[in-house]
Amino acid sequence: MARIPYFDLEKAPESYTRLIASRPPLNLYRMLPHAGKAAEGFLALGGAILRENTIDAKLREIAILRTGILSGASYEVHQHKRVARSVGLxxxxxxxxxxxADRSALDETETMVLEFTDQLVLHVKAPDAMFEALCARLSQGQVAELVLVIGFYMLVSRFLENFEVxxxxxxxxE
Known part of the structure; x- marks a missing residue:
């Protein structure tokens, strides 16, 4: 059960309700308005990460799921297993x-993304050799997107867990 009551969306600003109008009715969206105007920025960044990027969606979901797993964020993992399946994982x-877990199902790039995610979540910064190897496989822009994905979903995980959404x-x- 959530640690504080969910926000009454009828009292949410119209600018917020417009942003969630086409989204599924997630409890996350009922908790976010407590954060005021920052909730709108949160939704904008999350939307860009999920819909306006160049990184392969499967690699993105590997990073999101691993971040949620390492963060102990059951809600995040639950939601993104569904998303991961929908993009073909x-x-x-x-x-x-x-x-x-046995990683033999993952290809070399997927394993690199998993290990890179581990480094960022657990140690903040990837070692030079790991960073350079990833840059040899993905474009610089995709590596930048990947870092933002991991950082954003660390934020999401901490929000979800602290409010026990x-x-x-x-x-x-569906």
Missing amino acids: SDEKIAALEKN DIEPPRTI
Whole structure:
């Protein structure tokens, strides 16, 4: 159960409700308005990360799921397993993202993204060799996007966990 009541969306600013109008009815969107105007910036950055990037969606979802797993964010992991499947990530690859899991389902680039995510979440900065290897495989812009993905979903995970946002009942989101 959430630590504070969800925001009454009927009292949310019109500028906020307009931003969530086409989105699924997630509890996250019912908690965010407590943050005031920052909630709108949060939604704008999240939307850009999910819809206006050049990084492959499967690699993005690997980074998001691993960040959620390392952060202990069950809501985030629950939601993004659905998203990961929708962009074509197999159940075997999703399972490989768990702590201490067999990674044999992942290809070389996916493994690099997983290890890069681990470094950023756990140690802030990737070692030079890892960074250079990733830059040899992805464009500089895609590496920049990946860093933003990981950082943003660390924020999301911490928000969700600190407010104990509830996972929606089954079939709320199809």
